[in-house]
Amino acid sequence: MSEDNAIIAENVYKRFGDVKALDGVSIAAERGKILGLLGPNGAGKTTLVRILTTLLKPDSGNTQVGGLDVLRQKQQVREIIGLAGQNTAIDEILTGRENLEMVSRLYHIPRPAAKRRAQELLEQFALTDAADRQAKTYSGGMRRRLDLAASIVARPSILFLDEPTTGLDPRTRITMWDTIRSLVSDGATLLLTTQYLEEADVLADKIVVIDHGKVIAEGTADELKANMAADFIDITVADPHETGKAVELLRPLSDESPQTDEGRGHISLAVGSGAQSIAEVVRLLDADSVRIAELNLRRPSLNDVFLSITGEEIVEEETKPKHRGFGRRRSA
Amino acid sequence: MTQNTVSAAISANASQSSALQRFVWNFTDTFIVMRRNLYAYQRQPELLVFATIQPVIFLLLFTFVFGGAIRFSTGGDYISFLLPGIIIQTILFASANTTVGLSVDLSKGIIDRFRSLPMSRAAVLAGRTSADTLRGAFTVLIMVVAGMVIGFRFEDWGSGLLGLLLAVAFGYAVTWISATIGLFVKDPEAAQVAGFIWLFPLTFASSIFVPTATMTEEWLRVFAENQPVSVVANTVRDLMTGTVNPDEIVISLLWIAGIVAIFLPMAVWRYARVASR
Numbered sequence: 001m002s003e004d005n006a007i008i009a010e011n012v013y014k015r016f017g018d019v020k021a022l023d024g025v026s027i028a029a030e031r032g033k034i035l036g037l038l039g040p041n042g043a044g045k046t047t048l049v050r051i052l053t054t055l056l057k058p059d060s061g062n063t064q065v066g067g068l069d070v071l072r073q074k075q076q077v078r079e080i081i082g083l084a085g086q087n088t089a090i091d092e093i094l095t096g097r098e099n100l101e102m103v104s105r106l107y108h109i110p111r112p113a114a115k116r117r118a119q120e121l122l123e124q125f126a127l128t129d130a131a132d133r134q135a136k137t138y139s140g141g142m143r144r145r146l147d148l149a150a151s152i153v154a155r156p157s158i159l160f161l162d163e164p165t166t167g168l169d170p171r172t173r174i175t176m177w178d179t180i181r182s183l184v185s186d187g188a189t190l191l192l193t194t195q196y197l198e199e200a201d202v203l204a205d206k207i208v209v210i211d212h213g214k215v216i217a218e219g220t221a222d223e224l225k226a227n228m229a230a231d232f233i234d235i236t237v238a239d240p241h242e243t244g245k246a247v248e249l250l251r252p253l254s255d256e257s258p259q260t261d262e263g264r265g266h267i268s269l270a271v272g273s274g275a276q277s278i279a280e281v282v283r284l285l286d287a288d289s290v291r292i293a294e295l296n297l298r299r300p301s302l303n304d305v306f307l308s309i310t311g312e313e314i315v316e317e318e319t320k321p322k323h324r325g326f327g328r329r330r331s332a
Numbered sequence: 333m334t335q336n337t338v339s340a341a342i343s344a345n346a347s348q349s350s351a352l353q354r355f356v357w358n359f360t361d362t363f364i365v366m367r368r369n370l371y372a373y374q375r376q377p378e379l380l381v382f383a384t385i386q387p388v389i390f391l392l393l394f395t396f397v398f399g400g401a402i403r404f405s406t407g408g409d410y411i412s413f414l415l416p417g418i419i420i421q422t423i424l425f426a427s428a429n430t431t432v433g434l435s436v437d438l439s440k441g442i443i444d445r446f447r448s449l450p451m452s453r454a455a456v457l458a459g460r461t462s463a464d465t466l467r468g469a470f471t472v473l474i475m476v477v478a479g480m481v482i483g484f485r486f487e488d489w490g491s492g493l494l495g496l497l498l499a500v501a502f503g504y505a506v507t508w509i510s511a512t513i514g515l516f517v518k519d520p521e522a523a524q525v526a527g528f529i530w531l532f533p534l535t536f537a538s539s540i541f542v543p544t545a546t547m548t549e550e551w552l553r554v555f556a557e558n559q560p561v562s563v564v565a566n567t568v569r570d571l572m573t574g575t576v577n578p579d580e581i582v583i584s585l586l587w588i589a590g591i592v593a594i595f596l597p598m599a600v601w602r603y604a605r606v607a608s609r
Binding site for chain 1: 357360361364368371372375376440441442443444445446447448449450451455
């Protein structure tokens with residue numbers, strides 16, 4: 001593999017008992033870019049991150065980070081990486097400042113420099129007001145910010161963020177995206193895992209879609225979408241009871257069966273050419289006097305991509321249980 | 333400027349982490365982690381207060397409830413017999429904190445951060461065991477004061493102090509057993525039980541509360557006389573009551589060294605493998 005890749009995993013396998021958490025995963029993250037690892041709960045994302053950050057030993061496979069062999073040069077790898085795991089790894093008893101100073105000191109940064117670095121990070125992450133309060137008084141968003149700050153204390157050239165916005169409210173999530181982008185603006189490489197399509201779309205230069213321990217697609221967000229030739233028409237019928245009837249009427253327009261939400265009267269229809277089909281939709285539904293509340297033409301979303309590859313939707317809402325054991329359980 | 337200093341410091345670390353430097357880091361890293369654990373006691377003073385009150389209550393209960401019945405088997409002066417013993421008991425029970433504390437850390441993800449840092453492998457554990465030992469030493473001090481209030485007297489302050497140091501050293505060794513257990517149990521709730529359960533037989537089937545000669549079952553008496561808790565408790569008792577017996581001290585020190593020699597490496601080995609849960 002080329003030297004331009006800061007993170008390389010080749011044919012990585014990892015089992016937990018009977019469960020294949022990673023079933024031959026290969027990924028490569030280009031230096032200075034953001035690689036998004038997208039997949040549902042239990043896909044194996046965290047397992048891969050833990051392997052790449054020296055926390056877990058793979059059953060087999062080649063892993064390199066910053067040109068170093070992750071298995072043989074653990075301690076050197078630890079000197080160049082930063083990790084913010086799924087569980088925020090901060091000490092609640094300590095203040096924000098003490099947390100950052102402690103991590104600095106454990107990177108063996110001399111005390112005066114560690115103090116300055118902590119102050120700098122508190123400012124960068126808008127935590128100065130809370131700097132000398134115990135972290136247990138922090139809000140969810142503040143904890144995440146402190147955790148992120150701790151992960152970049154030593155200015156790592158390679159950064160791993162495992163679901164950095166899981167559990168945050170939408171507004172905090174968007175501020176977090178700005179923060180994450182700023183982390184890599186000075187040339188660091190970032191591997192970001194997420195179960196949010198939007199997040200991967202907004203942040204990642206390249207996306208690897210992973211499910212059941214396997215890479216099932218990769219490319220830029222646009223490439224992934226372009227692989228699906230179709231456009232989508234989203235229809236909301238005025239009376240949700242007519243959803244079934246509408247689906248029947250629209251059947252001639254698409255080879256694929258549409259995604260529907262009968263409760264809300266949503267229908268999402270994959271069509272060859274959106275512009276032509278949209279008139280057809282209106283004509284067909286109008287002829288049988290099905291009233292349309294809303295009609296939208298759009299390019300496929302990552303959710304459509306995921307659905308077309310796996311036949312499963314990515315769960316978008318906050319249903320993620322805090323389970324133990326990494327990548328052992330499958331979402332239903 | 334700051335950026336340069338930090339980067340320089342880091343690249344210096346990466347390139348020239350000599351064997352000597354890594355050796356020194358074992359201690360500085362341990363100190364940093366120990367301080368972090370001590371902050372927990374400083375900031376939750378009620379933890380320390382209750383951890384101190386409980387053994388004092390034990391001391392009072394044993395002295396005044398059982399003391400009347402037991403004192404005839406100890407030559408009439410139960411407090412001189414009991415205080416050194418109950419100090420060992422306190423130190424043993426305090427080591428359960430190590431089990432629980434480590435388990436709590438493991439459940440919170442902070443261990444993952446520690447393990448992803450280029451820090452000493454042993455420091456997270458050594459920082460925990462030394463913080464808990466310091467806390468144990470503080471409790472011992474309170475026990476001595478309480479004991480003196482209800483009638484305990486040192487025959488010789490020098491040997492008495494030696495006895496207390498030996499008790500603390502034994503406590504340090506035992507925290508490594510507790511640490512090992514903490515790294516094997518699944519969660520803090522299990523640690524709560526696992527941290528204590530093995531301590532009960534060792535504490536009660538020993539010379540801590542009663543002379544082993546009063547135990548009627550032969551096998552029990554043989555076990556109680558020879559197990560390390562009794563060996564150390566007897567030595568500490570002799571030292572605190574003014575008898576210096578070098579052979580006894582050497583055997584106690586060998587037990588302490590032996591426990592550390594087995595359980596320190598075992599805990600470190602386990603720590604390197606345990607996944608954060």
